[in-house]
Amino acid sequence: MAEVRWLSDAEQRAWRAYLEATMLLFDALDRQLQVESDMPHGYYEILVRLSEADGRALRMSELAATTRSSRSRLSHAVARLEDRGWVRRCVAEGDRRGQVATLTDLGFEVLAAAAPAHVRTVRAHVIDRLTPEQVAQLEAIGRAIADGLSEAT
Amino acid sequence: MAEVRWLSDAEQRAWRAYLEATMLLFDALDRQLQVESDMPHGYYEILVRLSEADGRALRMSELAATTRSSRSRLSHAVARLEDRGWVRRCVAEGDRRGQVATLTDLGFEVLAAAAPAHVRTVRAHVIDRLTPEQVAQLEAIGRAIADGLSEAT
DNA sequence: TCAGCATAGTTGAGCGCTCAATTATTTCCG
DNA sequence: CGGAAATAATTGAGCGCTCAACTATGCTGA
Secondary structure, eight states, rough: OOOOOOOOHHHHHHHHHHHHHHHHHHHHHHHHHHHHHHHHHHHHHHHHHHHHGGGGGGEEEHHHHTTTOHHHHHHHHHHHHHTTTEEEEEEETEEEEEEEEEOOOOHHHHHHHHHHHHHHHHHHGGGSSHHHHHHHHHHHHHHHHHHHHHSOO | OOOOOOOHHHHHHHHHHHHHHHHHHHHHHHHHHHHHOOOOOHHHOOOOOHHHGGGGGHHHHHHHHHHHHOOOHHHHHHHHHTTTSEEEEETTEEEEEEEEEEEHHHHHHHHHHHHHHHHHHHHHHGGGGGHHHHHHHHHHHHHHHHHHHOOOO
């Protein structure tokens, strides 16, 4: 094992600030969505991605890719969304292994009802607390980190 | 309900980049710690905070505050850490309602063994992918968000 | 052609977290 | 003082996620 390059003070402060912010933020987002719309943040993400897709439908694997979640996580989640009638699954044309998840009208309505309060929460805790420059910086930083983690194909 | 101020394109991109990065990152951190040190990231955080405290001990409520976790979460977590022999609990002097969690020698060793690989992971996925300026920006952004969420006393 | 491997997705056990309820102790103040 | 409220922490039910194992279908080449 090579030497460990510990974090400098500045790096440590940045890392901890990011961790702290993210922890508090994710808890807050989850709570807001849970209380006001009866769904965890992960479900909201799934509904959003489906709502943006052609025909409001996506293959399970595509949906897993865009939501950055494992196949297993998605399977469990979509199963529950289906129970609620927010999403419907059917076999994909041309590949009977595949499943296509489709957002139902009810699912779309639920999403439309949840979105305003969710966006307000994101604004209140993140966007509106940052300068436009910081918003741009956050995008660049996020991209740098995400790209590094994505390339692990 | 007031009008909704939806996110602009730039805001949307920043928010999604941050979400994506954080999702991938937290999954990666959790997996690394789980595989190499048999603990979730949350447990690591608890061990770190205890190791930095005077006498390697903290009141449950202080530990909850510094790790930004609920009392309930912490109770469950410390119960498991105690089962593993990494932490010990005893009643606080002067207030028999309180409990003091103390890092055991074994717990300290486990933390010391886990730390190098964890720090390498944080470097590889975050710090070393950012410029020093970006590290400073991340701290400022993190602080802005965390401060907003903390003030909800 | 068909065996072997790859791909798509599901399933169940086990764990950590949330919420609400609960226990135990201390503080406040009429 | 003594009862009510505040504080400290735990507990258990329920849910979402991970991992590993599994089913089912498609592809590929000797």
